[in-house]
Amino acid sequence: LNVSQQNACWHLYLCKYALFSPPQKSMRMFPTFQVKIFGMDPMADYMLLMDFLPVDDKRYRYAFHSSSWLVAGKADPATPGRVHYHPDSPAKGAQWMKQIVSFDKLKLTNNLLDDNGHIILNSMHRYQPRFHVVYVDPRKDSEKYAEENYKTFVFEETRFTAVTAYQNHRITQLKIASNPFAKGFRDCDPEDWPRNHR
Amino acid sequence: LNVSQQNACWHLYLCKYALFSPPQKSMRMFPTFQVKIFGMDPMADYMLLMDFLPVDDKRYRYAFHSSSWLVAGKADPATPGRVHYHPDSPAKGAQWMKQIVSFDKLKLTNNLLDDNGHIILNSMHRYQPRFHVVYVDPRKDSEKYAEENYKTFVFEETRFTAVTAYQNHRITQLKIASNPFAKGFRDCDPEDWPRNHR
DNA sequence: CCCTTTTCACCTAGGTGGTAAGAT
DNA sequence: ATCTTACCACCTAGGTGAAAAGGG
DSSP, X not given: OEEEEOOTTGGGOOOOOOOOOTTSOOEEOSSOOEEEEESOOTTSEEEEEEEEEESSSEEXXXXXXXXXXXXXXXXXXXXXXXXXXXXXXXXXXHHHHHSOEEOTTOEEXXXXXXXXOOEEOOTTOEEEEEEEEEEOOXXXXXXXXXXXXXXXXXXXXXXXXXXXSOXXXXXXXXXXXXXXGGGGGOOSOGGGHHHHTO | OEEEEOOTTXXXXXXXXXXXXXXXXXXXXXXXXXXXXXXXXXXXXEEEEEEEEESSSEEEEEETTTTEEEXXXXXXXXXXXXXXXXXXXXXXXXXXXXXXXXXXXOEEEOOTTOOSOOEEOOTTOEEEEEEEEEEOOOSTTGGGXXXXXXXEEEOGGGOEEOOSSOSOHHXXXXXXXXXXXXXXXXXXXXXXXXXXXX
């Protein structure tokens, strides 16, 4: 079993990944976490899921003058460690491998009381997304094999800082340029973006 | 195994169940075919599907002055007999029985060249929707039991005439009043509709 | 002062019937 | 004359960042 992460632009982002109470009580991840999977048994069932680990025990703040993140103290109490199952789970290996798997329904929130099953994060903290593949073992005593039926993949380039508002104007512009839902804020052709924002 | 059809207003409809070429090459069924299912094995897998049979070998036309459908000759050549699988298929009996099953993704077209897998019908012809339940037999020689693993349910009240344009103003008004996507054509509160259109 | 929440206009994406033009 | 198609405004439903207001 092998997995490659498909989104090349992660390192550019300090993400507005968090937030809000009703009506907008959560946000999708953007860019979306996407993987290409190899080596599954085409006929077997698998569950695909993601979770998020704190990268460290720190809280951060953004230093505007130096355009960098600084440690601002100890982390806030950890949020509930929820898990997001890909909504197509369970599905056959053949189905998962057929095309890139996209976690575009995954939503993040900072609302500790969230009851929609969204991933809860602390703003101004750093997180490492993790991707898990669970083989659905048809044997009756499958609990015994839980360990070997479970594989975890970590792509360090997908680490990010959760925020409730963007701290860096270039990130804002990059999101506006690349997220179709933010098209209303574009002031030029997104094709030209890498050139005229260098 | 037992099934009840959940939509009470079928008999009122001569349906604009058909048509068009791109960009609008098909239409949903409205009202949606919905069923409540009883008596499945909660732990077994089932596929749910629908198809449409011609009610007779006739073509119809609408007589405006008498507000009724008249036979207008022999049926056109039959369209490809396609099938629509409920997109949640396969799923466990417990899942299907938990709530009303709604075929709201089913789409109809009159385009014989349709390559989206939509149901193809002849306009001005009458059809009988059918609902099928297929038990996914885990036995290796399951083909042998195909017959007994397959149940069909027919609700005669769901018969309709496919059209490309409504032939009756009261049908148009009823659709406008009851379909949320037609709200733009309402000229009064839909709650008042049964009263002020009697 | 720094961060969070609310509300908003503006998008994406797609399902309606009206209407006028097209086809037979 | 009758039916079909193309295009349209107008909805549903929901995802954006901006800006202003709120909170410690």
